[in-house]
Amino acid sequence: MSISEEVEKPGDLSLLITDDARVKYPELAKRDSLELYDAVGREIRARGLFPVRGQDFQVKISANPQLSPGEKLVRKTLSVCNECRSLIRAIVLERDNKIWIRKACPDHGVMEEIYWGDAEFYYKKSMEANEGHGIENPYVDILNACPFNCGLCARHRSHTALLNLVITNRCHLGCWYCFFYAQAAGYVYEPTLNHIKFMLAAARRQKPVPAKAVQITGGEPTMRDDLIEIIRAAKELGYEHVQLNTTGITFMFKPDLARQVREAGVNTIYMSFDGVSPITNPKNHWEVPYILDVFRSVGMGAVLVPTVTKSGNLKEVGAMVRFGLKFNDVIRGVNFQPISLVGRVPRKERERLRVTIPDVIKAIEEQLDGQVRMEDWYSVPITIPISRFVEAVTGKPQFTMSNHFACGTATYVMQDRKTGRITALPQFIDVYGLSKYLEELTEYIKRGGSRKIAMFKLLYKLNSFVDWKKTPEQLRKRKRLLRIIYKIFVKHDYNALGEFHYNSLFLGMMHFMDEYNYDVARVERCDIHYVTPDGRVVPFCTFNVFPEIYRDKAQMAYSISLKDYLRMKGFTSMAAERYRRNIRKLEAGEPYRRYYEGFWDPSQLSYEEKKQISMRFGVPVVED
Amino acid sequence: MKLFGYNLDYENSYQKWSFLISHKLFKREGERYIEMEGEAVEVDDEVALHFEKIFSRYLKIAYVDILNADRADLKVSVYYLDEPAIMVHKVVWRHLDNKVTYIVYDVSSGEPPQHLEEPECRELLSVFGIPIF
Ligand code: SF4
Ligand code: SF4
Numbered sequence: 001m002s003i004s005e006e007v008e009k010p011g012d013l014s015l016l017i018t019d020d021a022r023v024k025y026p027e028l029a030k031r032d033s034l035e036l037y038d039a040v041g042r043e044i045r046a047r048g049l050f051p052v053r054g055q056d057f058q059v060k061i062s063a064n065p066q067l068s069p070g071e072k073l074v075r076k077t078l079s080v081c082n083e084c085r086s087l088i089r090a091i092v093l094e095r096d097n098k099i100w101i102r103k104a105c106p107d108h109g110v111m112e113e114i115y116w117g118d119a120e121f122y123y124k125k126s127m128e129a130n131e132g133h134g135i136e137n138p139y140v141d142i143l144n145a146c147p148f149n150c151g152l153c154a155r156h157r158s159h160t161a162l163l164n165l166v167i168t169n170r171c172h173l174g175c176w177y178c179f180f181y182a183q184a185a186g187y188v189y190e191p192t193l194n195h196i197k198f199m200l201a202a203a204r205r206q207k208p209v210p211a212k213a214v215q216i217t218g219g220e221p222t223m224r225d226d227l228i229e230i231i232r233a234a235k236e237l238g239y240e241h242v243q244l245n246t247t248g249i250t251f252m253f254k255p256d257l258a259r260q261v262r263e264a265g266v267n268t269i270y271m272s273f274d275g276v277s278p279i280t281n282p283k284n285h286w287e288v289p290y291i292l293d294v295f296r297s298v299g300m301g302a303v304l305v306p307t308v309t310k311s312g313n314l315k316e317v318g319a320m321v322r323f324g325l326k327f328n329d330v331i332r333g334v335n336f337q338p339i340s341l342v343g344r345v346p347r348k349e350r351e352r353l354r355v356t357i358p359d360v361i362k363a364i365e366e367q368l369d370g371q372v373r374m375e376d377w378y379s380v381p382i383t384i385p386i387s388r389f390v391e392a393v394t395g396k397p398q399f400t401m402s403n404h405f406a407c408g409t410a411t412y413v414m415q416d417r418k419t420g421r422i423t424a425l426p427q428f429i430d431v432y433g434l435s436k437y438l439e440e441l442t443e444y445i446k447r448g449g450s451r452k453i454a455m456f457k458l459l460y461k462l463n464s465f466v467d468w469k470k471t472p473e474q475l476r477k478r479k480r481l482l483r484i485i486y487k488i489f490v491k492h493d494y495n496a497l498g499e500f501h502y503n504s505l506f507l508g509m510m511h512f513m514d515e516y517n518y519d520v521a522r523v524e525r526c527d528i529h530y531v532t533p534d535g536r537v538v539p540f541c542t543f544n545v546f547p548e549i550y551r552d553k554a555q556m557a558y559s560i561s562l563k564d565y566l567r568m569k570g571f572t573s574m575a576a577e578r579y580r581r582n583i584r585k586l587e588a589g590e591p592y593r594r595y596y597e598g599f600w601d602p603s604q605l606s607y608e609e610k611k612q613i614s615m616r617f618g619v620p621v622v623e624d
Numbered sequence: 625m626k627l628f629g630y631n632l633d634y635e636n637s638y639q640k641w642s643f644l645i646s647h648k649l650f651k652r653e654g655e656r657y658i659e660m661e662g663e664a665v666e667v668d669d670e671v672a673l674h675f676e677k678i679f680s681r682y683l684k685i686a687y688v689d690i691l692n693a694d695r696a697d698l699k700v701s702v703y704y705l706d707e708p709a710i711m712v713h714k715v716v717w718r719h720l721d722n723k724v725t726y727i728v729y730d731v732s733s734g735e736p737p738q739h740l741e742e743p744e745c746r747e748l749l750s751v752f753g754i755p756i757f
Contacts, residue, residue, distance in 0.1 A: 059669040062668070075692050078688050131638065142673070142680060145669060145672065145673055155739065160736065421740045520688045521688050524688060524689075
């Protein structure tokens with residue numbers, strides 16, 4: 001009798017779990033039942049997958065950080081020690097018109113890190129903070145201090161706005177900084193399709209608002225042969241928005257896969273793009289033009305995702321916006337991510353690399369000659385009055401983006417086709433005015449006012465929030481903008497948002513945290529989550545900041561060894577899966593010139609220099 | 625058994641929430657429940673975690689929210705007892721026209737606390753001869 005036949009009741013789960021709390025994954029996969037994935041998940045959590053105090057983390061809140069003369073206290077919070085990563089006390093303070101976080105560890109002393117590079121902007125954005133729904137049915141009991149109790153637990157304040165689903169840790173690149181991909185980690189994590197269904201269903205269980213948007217990620221998700229089935233499963237389970245996070249390189253060779261992905265239900269590709277030159281973007285600089293051409297041919301939208309560093313690509317943020325606008329027919333957005341410095345990064349190195357949200361926004365303003373201003377950016381929770389208003393009208397809990405105001409900001413920009421002038425949405429829509437008015441109407445309905453009258457009032461007043469003289473041509477024609485807003489508020493037709501997307505470029509900014517700037521007040525509101533193989537839902541900034549407790553611990557527990565994977569596949573090494581770049585061929589193609597013309601002149605570097613850049617980054621180069 | 629009771633005056637503009645929590649602990653002596661006096665203690669990690677276990681589900685606040693709040697005055701009492709007892713925390717929701725609710729639990733039962741409206745709590749406590757406050 002095989003182990004899988006023996007496992008009939010929960011008591012037998014021991015046959016699927018080793019003494020050191022690892023799953024015998026081949027056996028579990030053979031059995032492949034949703035109930036069993038659930039039962040094994042619960043059991044393995046009880047056996048040590050869930051964080052254990054003293055073993056996985058420490059709490060040391062006996063020391064209090066102090067203010068120095070000339071500093072102003074903004075608020076108190078909790079953070080983690082840079083050295084021992086224990087939970088410790090912290091203060092957020094203002095000095096020299098900047099916001100800092102200072103923390104005190106009883107064992108490792110006082111430490112400080114920049115939090116937001118502009119105090120005035122911080123205070124303005126704090127006015128946009130707003131509360132979401134949280135969750136009514138926590139997944140785990142409160143056993144530990146936050147952030148060592150994920151999750152989600154009863155303390156958590158945001159439901160999932162975007163769920164990340166890791167479907168493999170295999171990757172066709174080998175970026176030098178990544179320790180997560182299979183070759184570096186030494187194991188392969190690749191849940192079965194049914195296991196993935198269990199995970200997707202787990203995140204849909206959230207009340208009052210189930211997860212509605214999922215990002216399929218890796219490793220490199222296109223390395224799985226059953227990617228299309230996974231996308232279909234997400235759609236069937238009720239995910240309205242499915243996006244894929246990829247280097248895009250696979251689509252260059254398999255354009256038909258892009259079509260299938262689109263047809264299966266992926267609306268957007270999130271694609272790494274760190275700049276317009278190979279120096280700033282060694283990862284996929286040469287491939288991006290070809291990938292974007294494929295996306296255009298199948299009607300797929302892309303959001304470019306640059307990780308921004310002070311010494312690296314901060315100087316190119318304006319160019320990246322221009323690039324997005326120039327190819328706005330296929331690029332729907334640029335989502336900047338100021339670098340998160342997880343792991344041991346010495347102070348000097350942090351100072352060289354660190355940028356915060358206001359720094360990037362200022363750089364964009366400077367590099368675009370003031371066309372996208374600092375005041376054009378809003379904190380993500382500014383959208384909550386819209387959700388509340390729709391909620392009041394429909395009587396149904398709505399999706400709210402209630403992350404902490406300091407986590408992310410966004411805006412929309414448009415370019416006038418004739419003049420080339422760039423305009424940001426807040427330059428022609430009074431965002432505060434509209435948001436305040438929606439709050440008033442929501443109150444009116446809550447106090448028993450008629451929904452119909454509220455809608456009527458809104459329609460009557462909408463026009464007064466728009467400055468038509470400043471509205472770009474494409475939205476001014478036949479008052480198209482009003483029709484889009486009407487569809488969103490009156491018809492609750494969120495596809496209208498898509499229509500808006502097609503006429504503009506979304507600019508987003510999210511600063512994922514690291515241990516140096518960690519703020520527990522932020523993470524308890526996090527709305528970007530991961531689902532773990534045991535069925536928990538874990539905020540991004542605990543999953544990735546404490547990989548030894550969450551990401552790696554969970555994925556390793558459900559993995560198979562690299563050796564077993566190679567044997568299964570009949571490979572001798574993972575080299576067979578590795579992408580090799582042909583720089584000469586890529587640069588010779590027409591798309592390369594078409595996309596980069598005006599952004600980057602390839603003659604600035606010799607072939608040898610380019611080859612070195614690619615190889616140093618981790619992508620081998622071939623010549624024929 | 626060691627137990628914590630909390631008095632908290634809380635105002636947080638992030639949540640637009642404001643409430644006042646007070647508490648009383650009644651221990652059984654023979655057939656009656658009588659109110660106990662606690663000893664004041666400083667907030668440490670045990671106190672903070674205990675707070676979250678009781679209140680986070682009902683009040684949507686964690687210890688970090690108390691630190692973050694515009695105004696938060698937290699006073700904690702500790703009780704040591706071996707006999708059955710009932711802990712009652714009263715919450716006056718200032719941002720909801722001073723609506724009152726109660727969080728009640730039997731300290732030795734291991735059952736999770738109940739979050740009750742005033743009439744239900746009055747009825748429950750009357751079974752034990754405990755007056756509402
Ligand atoms: S981050 Fe959220 S889920 Fe995790 S411990 Fe904190 S409150 Fe709970
Ligand atoms: S992922 Fe990090 S930065 Fe983004 S909302 Fe969550 S806590 Fe904030």
